[in-house]
Amino acid sequence: MHYTQRTATLAVTTVLLLGVLASGETTRKEYRFKVGHRASLSIINQYGPISVKSGSKKEVVVVAVLYSDKVEIDQTRSGNRLALASHLLDGADANLGRVDYEVQVPADASVILHSSTGSVHVEKIRGDIEVEGNTANVDVRDVSSTHVHIKTLNGAVTLANLREGHVEVTSVSGDVSMTAVNGPMVHVNSSSGKINYDGDFGGSGEYSLTSHTGDIEATAPSYASIDVVVRSAHGKVINDFILQPEHMAFAAITGSAFAGTIGNAASSVKLLSFSGRIHLKKR
């Protein structure tokens, strides 16, 4: 009797799930494009996630799931430059206009992704990455030797394992979290969002983490080699390291500003906030 009851429950659940899918009228579309070296892919999607990963060397594969017939996909191609856009039709809203993108690109391809609310995920590519989103959460990981440009209004930004890259992040109120991010230039500009960095500030780079009111927490190893300047005009600053003193253009004020070097000072690190709290932590 117990077995019969389990089977019945499973059957009902399956029927209901199929019913939901059927009523949603989702449509799966697949696009394949043969491309050469350094292809460029642009995707504009108002509602729904975009995920980009490294795939075949000579082909771009796009799988799109459309959640209704109130949205269609416009595609254009000019040589190695591809562009896809979710075109909202009359009556489309956040649910009916949703499109989920799963994309595979050659590792050397560049991607330009615009998303309003859906999340954006990019990993394991070596081409340039440009992401723009309103409330979309952005996640970029496992990329190297590339330019990464991210702009969000409120979406959180997560960067992990970005090596030898130029990284620029601008966010009004989204929190920015970086783990193992290093390169010639790492620049984060936030208004009220928090900035969290956990890495080694390596690569002999220029690191600039600035905010208006958001707190900044930077964690570095004891062997870090940095020339650091930390200043908060109206907030508190905390330092876990013993710094070699250095000449500064402004006065070192206990609790508000400090500067100095650690090790050989290979990288330049600026942690600046107008009224946020700044903590340079030792791992």
Add this chain to the structure above:
Amino acid sequence: MTMTCKEFERDLPLLEGVHSLEQDAHLRSCPACSDLVSDLNAISQQARLLEPSVGPSPRVWNSIEITLRHEGLIGQTPHEQVLRPIALGWRLRWLLPVAAVLLLAVGVLVRNRRAGEPFVATQQSSVSNSAGSAAVTSEAALMASQDQQLLNTVAARMPSMRDAYAADLRTVNAYVHDAEQSAHGNPNDEVSQQYLMNAYEQRAMVYEMALDRSLP
């Protein structure tokens, strides 16, 4: 042969209120020169109200002469009038400041005409502290007006996003305000300049994303 504006202006300092037929015809046909003569007459009338004063030093007259020669208003012909302090009786001493003002005004007007700048803009070149404060206030009002236009555009295209953009603008405008105050108070501080650049970058990003036609 019809007189040109250049010819009219060249002879202007010599007119002393009397016009030839040719000059009259030019004034009737040329609004610019007509306005110029009207302005100079107004200056002359106002200058008569100036109290008699000791005449300018020879250095002043020399400077005026150099300026007028540079502008081409006076030349090297034998009949040119070389401006020198004239020994006048006490009744005519008021003519000295009047003449100085008139000649300077003519030189300024001619320079501005050639530069294409309006006469009024030259007279308003000095800005008082109160005018500077008014400029800051008007700039803030302009920013507010621009923000409202932006929000109206967003509301027209995507009403559901309007409130979110309004909140974002409040956030970045607070940043801009604090950064500008910091930069004005510490003009030589590199960090304050960095704050300002970052704040402007934030504001520009909000505008760019709001107006980006690819997104709601």
